[in-house]
Amino acid sequence: MDALSWRVPRKVPAVKLAAAAALFAVGLLFADGDAVRLVLAAAVAAALALWAARDLLAPVRLAADPTGVTLVAGFAGRRHLAWSQIERVRVETRPRLGIRTETLEIDAGDSLHLFSEYDLGAPPAEVAAALKPLENR
Known part of the structure; x- marks a missing residue:
């Protein structure tokens, strides 16, 4: 079986950069001469x-x-x-603020690695299902 990989969707860093630019612009607009703002x-x-x-x-968050x-x-x-x-x-599923969130958990004993859909570009349940055949070898 070939290697599988999951990456951050391309739109996620673009949204973060746009939000950073917008936040800085709003800060400039409303600073009104106040250096602290x-x-x-x-x-x-x-x-x-x-x-x-x-x-x-590091767009590829997980490869198997x-x-x-x-x-x-x-x-x-x-x-x-x-x-x-x-x-x-x-996959850990929790209701939060009226929304159901899923997190993929990879427990390595001394470390716990958590991945959301925004890290993987796919639902964590799908990623866990794809890992299962490799894990059981």
């Missing part, structure tokens, strides 16, 4: 831009093959986990 808007816009940069530098999974670690690093290191792969 301007610095605060710039800091939040920079944080959003940095978050978008992570999506651009018969040897194990490779996932993003830290800002844009990679970590490979052999299937023998993985204790459990499951």
